[in-house]
Amino acid sequence: MSKLIFVNLPVTDLNRSIAFYEGVGAQKNPQFSDDTAACMVISETIHVMILTHDKFRQFTSLPIADAHKTCQVLLCLSENSREEVDKTVDGAAKAGGRADPNPQQDYGFMYGRSFSDPDGHIWEVMYMDMAAAQKAFAAE
Structure with a gap:
C-alpha cells in the first residue's frame, strides 16, 4: 500500500473552505467529515483535513x-x-x-x-x- 499524506489545516469558515477546495478539484469524503472537519481528497494519496479552530486545538496546545x-x-x-x-x-x-x-x-x-x-x-x-x-x- 502506498503511504498517504493527510495535511491538517485550521480554517475559520469550514463551509467556505469546503467550497474552495472543491473549486480546485478536491472531493469531500463524507466518511471523514462532520460539522467540525472535512476530509478533502486531492488524489489517492493526498488528503487535506480542514478543521475548525476548535477542532484543530484538540491536536495541539500551540497557538494557531x-x-x-x-x-x-x-x-x-x-x-x-x-x-x-x-x-x-x-x-x-x-x-x-x-x-x-x-x-x-x-x-x-x-x-x-x-x-x-x-x-x-x-x-x-x-x-x-x-x-x-x-x-x-x-x-x-
Whole structure:
C-alpha cells in the first residue's frame, strides 16, 4: 500500500473552505467529515483535513498561526503540464483564493505558480519536464 499524506489545516469558515477546495478539484469524503472537519481528497494519496479552530486545538496546545501574517509551511502539488499548473491556480482564484502570492517560477524545465486559500495557506503548484531537467543538469 502506498503511504498517504493527510495535511491538517485550521480554517475559520469550514463551509467556505469546503467550497474552495472543491473549486480546485478536491472531493469531500463524507466518511471523514462532520460539522467540525472535512476530509478533502486531492488524489489517492493526498488528503487535506480542514478543521475548525476548535477542532484543530484538540491536536495541539500551540497557538494557531494566522497564515495571512505568518508562514510556517509551503505546500506543493505537482501537475502534468504547464497548462494544468495555470488551470489549478486560476481555479483557486475563481474559488475565492489568491493567485500568485509568491513569484511565478519558470526555469524552462520547471514551471511553478502558487495560490493561497481563503485562510492564507500557500500552495505551490509545479510542473517539471523530467527529460529537459536531466539535459539541463547533465550540461552543468
